[in-house]
Amino acid sequence: MQTQDTHKQPENDLNGSSVADLKRDFLNKLFYVQGKFPALASLNDYYMALSYTVRDRLLERWINTAAIYTDSGARTICYLSAEFLMGPQLGNNLINLGIYDQAQQAVEELGLDLDALLEQEEEPGLGNGGLGRLAACYLDSMATLEIPSIGYGIRYEFGIFEQDIRDGWQVERTDKWLRFGNPWEISRPEWAVEVKLGGHVDHYTDEQGRYRVRWIPYEVVKGVPYDNPILGYKTNTANTLRLWTAEAPESFDFAAFNSGNYAGAVHKKMVSENVSKVLYPNDDSDRGKRLRLTQQIFFVSCSLQDTIRIMQVQDLPLAKFHEKFVIQLNDTHPAISIAELMRLLVDEHYMKWDQAWAITQRTFAYTNHTILPEALERWPIALFSSLLPRHMEIIYEINHHFIDDVRMKFPDDPDRIARMSLIDESGEKYVRMAHLACVGSHAINGVAALHTELLQQDVLSDFYALYPHKFSNKTNGVTPRRFVVLSNPRLTDLISSKIGNGWIKHLDELKKLEAYVDDIEFQQEWQDIKYNLKRDLANQIVKDYGINVDPHSLFDIQAKRIHEYKRQHLNVLHIITLYNRIKANPDIDITPQTFLFGGKAAPGYFMAKLIIKLINSVADVVNRDPDVRDRIKVVFLKDYSVKFAQHVYPAADLSEQISTAGKEASGTGNMKFAMNGALTIGTLDGANIEIREEVGAENFFLFGLTEQEVQKMSADGYSPIDYYHTNLELKLAIDRIASGFFSHGDPELFKPLLHTLFDRDPYFLFADYQAYIDCQHQASLVYRDLERWTRMSILNVARMGKFSSDRSIREYCEDIWHIKPVKVELNTSMPDNLSLKH
Template sequence: GTARKERAPMHGSSDERTRTGMSPESLKRAFVDSMFYVQARYWEVATPHDLYMAAAYTVRDRMLERWIRTAETYRKADARTVCYLSAEYLLGPQLGNNLINLGIVDSARQGARDLGIDLQEILDQEPEPGLGNGGLGRLAACYLDSLATLSIPAIGYGIRYEHGIFDQKIVDGWQVEDCDLWLTNGNPWEIPRPLLRYPVRFGGHTEPYTDEHGRFRVRWVPELDLYGMAYDTPVLGFGNDNTNLLRLWHATAGRSFDLQAFHKGDYYGAVNAKVGAENITKVLYPNDEPEVGKELRLKQQYFFVSCSLQDMVRVHLQHAPNLEGFHERFAAQLNDTHPSIAVAELMRLCLDEHGMDWERAWEITRRTFAYTNHTLLPEALETWPVELFGRLLPRHLEIIYEINARFLDELRMRYPFDPERVARMSLIEEGPVRRVRMAHLATVGSFAVNGVAAIHSELVKSTVLRDFHELWPEKFHNITNGVTPRRFIQLSNPDLCGIITDLAGPGWARDAENLRTLEPHADDAAFQQRWQAMKRAAKERLAARIREATGAVVDPQSLFDIQVKRIHEYKRQHLNLLHIVALYHRIKQGTDSDPTPRTFVFGGKAAPGYFMAKLIIKLIHSVAEVINRDPEVNQRLRVVFVPNFNVKNAECIYPAADLSEQISTAGKEASGTGNMKFSMNGALTIGTLDGANVEIRDAVGHENFFLFGLTVAEVERTLAEGYRPWEYYRSHDELREVIDLLRSGLFSHGDPDLFRPLTDSLLQHDPYLLLADYPAYVEAQARAGDAFRDPAGWTRMSILNAARTGFFSSDRAIREYCRNIWQVEPMPVSLAAGNGSVP
């Protein structure tokens, strides 16, 4: 894009109010206008979907002026820009959030009311862009919100999956996956950019040649080319005028298909090949761990990384004659290893396409990237078989080999008598199948590496990247995750928002430390009453939603004890179940001493191929079935599973929680972010010393947190000493009875085998130490139950949780990234200045 010499007029001042005015009157007029001119509908026949679309276009118009002005401001200032590379963005519904960030919720509600429409009904129409699996994808979305809010020039790059995370249906207690169709009715938030396309190549071979200066070079002769086309979504800041760009790539077939196949006369074969190319962006892999050797997954990763880097190069060359200084214009964050092929791709662009020499290319590359690690689970660390890698990306494999050869030389010099260390650090894992270690590539190719919570960052340094930390200690950072208070307080919990705003003024949503103004009121009786009413209303809303979704009736007076997150053995939903069955058992035995009525709420998706996780979902439903229909028990206990946990449901769930279950085995949960959302909404946590729980507990006060369980060191020791879960089973009567109940067929209509794989795993291996942690967990639960029977004491703790969790705002996290990693400064955008754009 060449810059226009003369400024094109923005839309004229006469219609400016219609398209940008924020009063209820302007919004109403624009809405009616959009219904006619965009949706092509008249009032009497408009469907709820038409209402949503018209509302979305009305809001979008108001975003575009900001967006264009932002692009203009960044470009003129030649601003250093953050590029967030992520295979996932779990955005959640856009309309409500955009209304908040524009500051027009009240105007919109008023305008809708004037037209006889309930704003909530419109909001409920929106299908959510579920372009992520869980924590990592949602974190990326929170970070986009904070980057814009902090006026940081930033672009989010990712994949426009046609089908996001599957819809979860429950049939007879089992998870059944259904295709997500978020794009079917159109996506009003994206702007397709058909002219913004980049070629992406795969396969073929490489060949050496000598260039015009007589230098040795390599040329990649690929077999296949596709195109990546940009779809842009504006991302509003809150309380400012900055509006950043989320650019997602969509795959379309390139010309090689036409030339090779159509011209050979194989029409159907050609069409098929085209369809194959377009498959690349069809579907999000629904796993929270990499699937071994999935070719399409590697293609997805390279596809979006290549498009993104080509786009960055294009922008850079608008300002500079060559790629020198690329790393000064951009800081590129690798959200886990999924985009780490970027290291090899930027090398290729510098070397092969821009004629740079190796040393300079490597310098630029290493100074461009930074890498965030999100997991320590060995099975989740990405590696790709060399064979597959070389077949799809022969040139990149060569480059990786060369990076590795030079790196290993350096290591051998530094550790001449330690060949084992050198082998451990290699980018290539040697073995029957040789593999590329993506975490090593990301670490070697980056100037910074960070973990996502204090304890996790320490573990990164002492376990998976230990050798690298010894080599480059200064490269390693911690940046504890954060979540956006706009979506997870203001949007999800309007009553809480009202309470905070009354005390702290409206500034708290930009400066979450202001939540502390709640603290002095923690013991104030009138304030406590208002707080309780807020919780109560949120619980009633969730109860209504549960009834609608499952038919189950729950009592909003009971303690809402909630665990929502992906289903995984390390997250230990089944530990929660062991406690529930223990409570059931005590009531049946008449030995119960904790009369606190409780509603246990579960939610979360299981990876479609993860048998144990799916069996845990079945067990939750089976236990629920027995408990909920037993009149001796169901006055005291209810168990429900909210199907299809997603951002939309989450917004209704977090505010309603009394108790937040964060019970992973110590050392396994990198951070957790749900834990923060619960706590901000006044839930107390029952949790282990894992991930961000550690910092949440320190922030809210140890007396306001129900801690239990083995520490990381104790977990290690227990396993090292030869853990025998069977012994816990034998020596702990209640635990034994609980497990025997699961094996009795009571929860499986008499079939003692149904849950066998789960109970066998617990008794024989128990890799996540449920049995070892069981006594402490049950004891902590009893403390929580007791505490809940003192409403004033509980409310005080609840208020203090919300008051002290400002640290977990994603604004704080992004400030730390800006200062400690990216070295990037805010670039505020002003709409008011006008800059003469309107003639």
Template sequence: MMKPSLLGNSKAALKKSMDYHLRCSLCKEPVSKEGRDLFLATAFSLRDRMAEKILQTERRYRETKTKRVYYLSLEFLIGRLMGNTLHNLGMFDSYKGLLTDAGFDIEEVREQETDPGLGNGGLGRLAACFLDSMATLDIAGFGYGIHYEYGLFKQEIDNGYQREKPDNWLAELNPWEIKRTDEKCIIPIHGRIEHFQDRAGEYNPMWLDWKVIMGIPFDIPVVGYGGKTVNWLRLYGAGSSADFDIQIFNEGDYFRAVEQKVSSETITKMLYPLDTLKSGRELRLVQEYFLVACALRDIIRRYLRDHENFDRFPERVAIQMNDTHPSLAVAELMRLFVDEYALPWDHAWEITRETLAYTNHTVLAEALEKWPVGLLEKVIPRHLQIIYEINRRFLDKVAPLYPGDIDLIRRISLIEEGETKQVRMAHLALVGSHSVNGVSALHTEILKNENFSDFYALRPEQFVNITNGITQRRWLLEANPRLAGLISDTIGDAWITDLRQLRRLEPMADQKAFKDAFHDIKRANKEILAGIISDTVWLSVDPDSLFDVHVKRIHEYKRQLLKIMQIVHEYLQIIRDEKKPVIAKTHIFAGKAAPGYWIAKQMIKLIHNVGQVINQDKRIGDALKVVFLPDYRVSLAEKIIPATDLSEQISMAGREASGTGNMKFMLNGALTVGTLDGANVEMLEEVGEENIFIFGLKAKEIAEMVKQKRYRPLDYYHRFPEIRRVLDAFRDDTFCAAERGLFQWIYHRVMNNEDPYFHLPDFMQYIEAHDKIEAEFQAPATWTQKAILNVARCGKFSSDRAIADYNRLIWNKNGLKEK
């Protein structure tokens, strides 16, 4: 145990603690001025102060018999942890002063931290926000994920093309994680099923000849604001059951023994293996199984410390499946109850359904996972058996309710028949859960009326809506300290844990002094981003120009193409129509494309080529710039979002489940241009139509056009010269003179009615919205007023509110006293 003198919060104690870690943890002299050394010493010093709080938190939970919530997710995009931890512990200023005395800016020290490569985009970032909110709300909430050695990838740009580089985020020492080898799990995999009967003549299948994977846990502390509660995120790394199979070694095949060890450890090597290859697809399935198997064994182990049977399991345990990735939890929990703890099937099923809940994050068919029956039989044969039995019992209950409706049975079955039989993982999650929620009001209605309408008809009480949210501690207090300071100076700091307090800023939208201060902060943030752009892509941009930002995962439905088309339209107006720009604009893109997603990677190339032509055209000058910032990640988002004037949220209506980037921009005083999709609908309701730029077809209008087959691109091409000119520019190689024909596929794809995301029907309204934006931006006082009202009215979109909704509607639905 460390000396109390090293654990105090006085300046002397903090300095002594950092000096101790420089010398004893890093074997460096305390006079070290290396930024990385100071980062590690600061992190270790903070971890010491969290350790006792972790133990205190656990003691409190056990003494009060608190219900525990376990959040299972394949991604946790937690970002850098130092700033968030310092703020939540209330120690930011203390360490800042200490580092200043040592001659260092705390921001330079924070820059030494690597972004953990544990996620891809919104799904993983949402999970991280939820962990922060659970700890802040004093909910016993814990995350379970995978300890990937390599993150998604580092994105580099070569001649406009995305190049993927390994993201070995663990190459440097990670000071936050605590390895728990004493709590490792043993996970069976592969093998075969033998069909036996027990003494009573009952069917008793045996899973035999399975191999073993070791699940090794790593805990990362999650500090709630105020420091009272410290929960954890537990990440599992895969290891072999021993150094290698000694039997193989004794048979003289040393190399095969080592190969088996390496094969086991490969399971958690990387996030999202390329599933276009058979081997990659199998590895993805193994990862999903590995996650739920490790998590559920650990959850049951913790429960059985204080209970002799499983009768109170749903009262003490809530398990939330974040999308379909952890949906094998249904089959694994049943397997554990039935096979390992000998519970009767009906009792095990009742407990399983009362414990599990499922969050759906998408309406896209390709994202509702399906696994080939043959692959499941190879990897987890016993689970496939259980899934078939769940399906049989489920369909036996439904069939008498709808006699003769074979089509309904086909639609709701967990098994999709066809040339290759597949298990529908969303259906497994639906059948095996007591609750399913969408993540915005529009999204939930689409789930109820379209994607899962049959299940909604069977169990309408199962469906709830919980609109997503973001944590203001990360996305305002940490990411935008100047604005956070102005807000706290004006209305106090209660907003840090109650975002609805920002409503008190509304009167300030009419106060000149506040508006001037708000405007100056935005200008300062834009200067910082302009510096990053200059240093990263060697392009000079004007901080007084409109920073128009489209940053997110590159995907067709997010419609980066629509944004590029609008930029091309502006460019052609200037050079062909000799239209004088009324304002200067800087269009900023960032985002990664999945390595096997050709169209998305072509979008990145298109952005760069369009940018190269426009940025080098002397006729344009500084009126129009196009920027692509590579390797989009949390730490880069923390610089882009506070500097944004205009947030682009332009997905085709009915495709974005919610979005959380839209909320982050709103919180930081950006105005939104967007469709009525996802949470944009609710943002419009909160902020008022005069403070947001909405355009485009509604989800129902698009659905009707698809149903009636009324979308004919050729009609738009001939009717609107603006559309014709932009598409012709892609066909005529305007932006690829040195690579002839490179973008002709865009013209042909759109004109041949192979565009499922309705770019042309929305385009004219989109450019009209931008005409309005140009006019608004010419009046800085009015623009700033609208930006302030966006901040003041975004209280609904806190992850604290979202987690309170989960706690009220899902996790405590069984009647336990709510926290």
């Protein structure tokens, strides 16, 4: 690395975007922040120096944004989510600042490689998958659209586990994403708040004869906020993601230490910090359930107390809380906020119940993300009451009023009342969090047209009958900035060379690509880019796994959480079927295919882990068999993450979206693949339906039962064993697994998975098997016609405008939040409202 100009200290322009500005500031950060000179600096030091250089350019925008929001009292959306899967920030911020090329040149002139610095960044694993990734996309879009917003969540010390594969099995390792520090966050200890847990509730009358409630907690945890700037694409708006970390109010017991009780001296610190230690602790045990509920009330209470602080700073009366804030509940994890806001308004700020309830209902909106019963949260009354005694009282009171309303509209219908009650009394009593979210919100939405329809007809049908005006659909979207511009710069440059770069903020402009769909030269450029992207991924695979895959082969990719309803094992049955065909006829003509899998199984989800083992076991056999002659290859890409996904989406030819119809709420991976030119093989499930409508049925490989057919088959009685006995190729594939052929002769290894398929097959693998095999064959034949495939690929990209998260956010703003953009101008000097007066 070159070291010239290290002693020059010109006046610093934190907005300077020239190569010279960036080089100067980079060297300053290396010296004054990292405390290193080049001979001692590590790659991480260089990454940190560049990140701090970029952060300086965010901070002025961030501070100006906060000042303008404060001065204007702008109506603000608070996005409450247990997950924010943000992905690495350096590259994204360079794109949004519009200085990616300058930064690349600056570090190259200093003898460094920008790609290496980008790879050095630790990814904040603060989410499992789609839920957290959606939240991140929405923050990006809100900033890009200049919508005043704050994201609220938890700063988990250890995020989602790092996934290793040993002997084909998933092994979890601790995700120490903070071990080298996080240059993007700023601690705000002055805004710390306290959260009460356990204890008991006192009811009394105050001096004025008014009824009051006092919560005497058993334990208090302090929440400290860490702020992360979220910059919009080529705007001056930088919103905030505020993540809370847990601490003990008094972290060290000096008396205990002096008495020799050294462990006891830090006991409270350890117990308190457990709250924000790990993303989604295993809740199979009562202790795990208690910790998860504690996490929810922790970040919810911290966030609501923070909003009240903001009201006070802006000198706004609490009676206007719902005018200042609208709070979006990202699934049921933050649903306890409805009871918590009531507690804060009634108990802490002495508001009348009816007024507080009117404010609460007008403040909250609820997004449902699932129709799977096991994913609709409910908490045992005994646990809930012991941890949150005051909230339990409030929920009983809300339920009392709510049941009266239900009884008024539906008299003489006790079954409906039992179904809708916030308390499930069918056996052990539970608090139903989705019901609380429905009752306490003014808006309820699903995340794809089919999903919303199923909510209204089935999962939340009673609430739809009572509150039809609350329901709407808001189909998910993803940000093209991260998932095309940053992930796929070669495709980005080609598109922009033809239609300009307006599409990056207005994705509908991709429609203009249709004018080039039959342009032979454009098709060739498109093909060259796709081939080079596949070659890059193939090189990474041989480096990481020692497996050679052919970039000319069809790259068939299924990358998502491992779950039975997502049906990775249906994909495996197809691979085994191809393998069986080759074994029966080694000279058979088969389109070369590379099957890539990526995704993590929940640590306690045995069946999902067994599917991972099956994938790897089949890969071991197929990849080594000389009869296959490289016509099919199978690779499981371990530790799949946002960072790695940015290399995978651009390289895909065929995107696997094969969930059982009616089970996937929306999906967003399907959108990311299609935006990068992959064709979709999928069922009529989630957003697949709308993607197919947009790109055209002729540009989508459709198979499988519809949701209505699944329901009818379930009602009529589904017998998977009949399919096994009547479909020879299915039987041969299953028998291969059952015989121990893929498990070193052990017929017991995969028996639990096969037993589930034979006994119930709850996700209809056997019923959809033949349609899937036929559809795969059709796709493989189309792939041989490169011109036709390329044409379909171009049209998939050209017609993806609907699936930008910008469109989703505009719909939320217009239909639910009633928020308008606030323009932020970039001041070159400190604004008057940032003077040193309080």
